[in-house]
Amino acid sequence: MSTTLEIKDLHVSIETKQILKGVNLRVAQGEIHGIMGPNGSGKSTLANTLMGHPKYRVDSGDILVNGESIISMTPDARAKRGLFLAFQYPLEISGVPLAQFLRSAYRAVKDEQKSEAKGVGGEMISALAFKKKLEDKLKEVEMDPAFAKRYLNEGFSGGEKKRAEVLQMAILEPAIAIMDETDSGLDIDAVRKVSEVVARMAGPKMGVLMITHYQRILQYIKPQFVHVMVDGRIFQSGGPELAQMLEEKGYEWIERQAAPAVS
Amino acid sequence: MMAAKQVLDIDYTKYNFHDSDATYEYKFPRGLSREVVEQISQIKKEPDWMRQFRLRSYDHFMSRPLPTWGGDLSTLKFDEMLYYASPTEKKSRSWDDVPTYIKETFDKLGIPEAERKFLGGVGAQYESEVVYHNLRDDLAKKGVIFLDTDTALREHPEIFKQHFGTVVPPEDNKFAALNSAVWSGGSFIYIPEGVSVDVPLQAYFRINTQNMGQFERTLIIADKNSRVHYIEGCTAPIYSTDSLHSAVVEIIAKPGAHVRYTTIQNWSNDVYNLVTKRAYAHANATVEWVDGNLGSKLTMKYPSIYLLGPGAKGEILSVAFAGKNQHQDAGGKVVHLAPLTTSRITSKSVSKDGGRTTYRGLLHVAKGARGVKSTVRCDALLMDEESRTDTYPYNEINEDDATITHEATVGKIGEDQLFYLMSRGLSEQEALSMIVMGFMEPFTKELPMEYAIELNRLIQMEMAGSVG
Secondary structure (H helix, E strand, O other), rough: OOOEEEEEEEEEOOOOEEEEEEEEEEEOOOOEEEEEEOOOOOOHHHHHHHHHOOOEEEEEEEEEEEEEEHHHHHHHHHOOOEEEEEOOOOOOOHHHEEHHHHHHHHHHHHHHHHHHOOOOOHHHHHHHHHHHHHHHHHHHHOHHHHHHOOEOOOOOOOHHHHHHHHHHHHOOOEEEEEEEEOOOOOHHHHHHHHHHHHHHHHOOOOEEEOOOOOHHHHHHOOOOEEEEEEOEEEEEEEEEHHHHHHHOOHHHHHEEEEEEEEH | OOEEEEEOOOOHHHHOOOOOEEEOOOOOOOOOOOOHHHHHHHHHHOHHHHHHHHHHHHHHHHHHOOOOOOOOOOOOOHHHHOOOOHHHHHHHHHHHHHHHHHHHHHHHHHHHHHHHHHOOOOOOOOOOOHHHHHHHHHHHHHHEEEHHHHHHHHHHHHHHHHHHHOOOHHHHHHHHHHHHHHHOOOOOEEEOOEEOOOOOEEEHHHOOOOOOOOEEEEEEOOOOEEEEEEEEEEEEEOOOOOEEEEEEEEEOOOOOEEEEEEEEEOOOOEEEEEEEEEEEEEEOOOOEEEEOOOOOEEEEOOOEEEEOOOOOEEEEEEEEEEEOOOOEEEEEEEEEOOOEEEEEEEEEEEOOOOEEEEEEEEEEEOOOOOOEEEEEEEEEEEEEOOOOOOOOEEEEEEOOOOOEEEEEEEEEEHHHHHHHHHOOOHHHHHHHHHHHHOHHHHHHHHOOOOHHHHHHHHHHHHHHHOOO
């Protein structure tokens, strides 16, 4: 019973500018997809639109989770259907301890899912049970337990913020995780460490849509499918070797391939 | 604020605290006059000095114009107000008269029936009287005095007279003069030298129907090296037919003493709440005002601390929440009159649905007050385009070695912040509540847990727009 995410001929604008010009993609729980592309190709727009950021407008096309259209749904409704977005620039929320936030998010996402599945009123996870779960997950993502008391992302370094995103992913256990340039702002070692954690989580329980500029992260989180976005569309899809080819030939090469013939 | 654990079926008439079988003939007219003031003093059977004090205050009130700064006071009708109500009159209001939104709030806050009736301004004393009696016995053993102000005047005249009106004289401002003329009820606390009271003393332990009175007068005297925390008010909305609440609070912290005064005010939305709160902190004493303003139509309140001796410390932590048709004009004043004194003012305000918050603060460092350190931080959060916030800080620094920092921020709830939280499954309302509670966290973490929990619930309700 795996969750599927389908993107059908999606056209998205921000204010007057159209950024996505017909994206088609299908991701299933259990699959790992990589999306690469030059700046301005629409990768982040795609990620944010999937999660429902209000500033992006769907002009036409559809996004479906398990066959159900989600384009009119609020971000929280999408989270409850098993989607998660690891932000490129995670927001700081002052005065809200990370542990408290995680517990609220967990209750919001999980209890609803549970009650839907069982058809009964979901039982709220007890504080003690959650504390144990949090401790386990902190270990799993190799994060210092002291972070639990700190305010959400406040004063965290870039690497710490990315790791906190992964911690949230570990707690919420989404069916499909969209990761928006998780490797940006991280040094070589940090990329490897964060990737190893995500690689352990990815698989039958969690599908991954990994958006990245560089192919390095895809060496650790090995995708079955790689797609290249150019100018608001997926220009080419292939296997992991596509990422390798991009690394060798560069984005300029593929942009030239994608450009309409001048004649 | 603690929910009453059981509703005891007690015959409360045996707990009468005052001569409420007032066989008094005099029927109080509306409006204020010398005669009304005289009658108040007479009903209370006060000593002559207090009667004179009231009359002198009345004269000053009449001669003083309304302040033109601050909120809009033009609709106050002094002639139509009732300045004294006997306890029995107060008791006779019915639960049916309490507005629906207030009853609904009680429901949502999980406050049991008997307590609701009390907080709704209805009904007589109730269960916590028993708590009060036990607490009193405990404190009495330590020499602590905790009484309503009327009783304290009767039972402890010398210490009362020595300190009463010394921190806030009637001439201080028009509303201090009014309170000084017609005051009734409030708390009187005396902590003897070296005594530390570990349990917070709470206003609603003082069971007497004057509890939520219009013109409360509170006096706290903490003798040398003593320690006390007093909590006034609670988060449940106080329904009142009185349109004006004008209280005065005086605190005297003698050398080495530590006094914290916590207020959460949630008066109903048609009340004018104009309060004068002032503390004297002597050498090495600490005074902390923790001031939460959620209700009322207009609040004007600037808790202040005079630092009178070296090493004295003052802290004011203020939170204001203004919803539709509300104006919270709040802040604080610190006056450094001695060297090596320190102070901190932290103000957090939230405006929503066209509400208005104003921060008004004074920092004064007198000549001769060397080595002063002070930090002021005021942050405002505007939740929408209709709401408004203003900041009026006044710094009067007369020594060149003072270390003063002042930070002010005004922000709105970012779309990205909201999206981030909602993407984790939180509804818009839950996300807004979380952001607002995070914003108010420096305040909430200073509250006893029960208050913090209730305050959080109240904020969530405000976000849902379900509070009237």
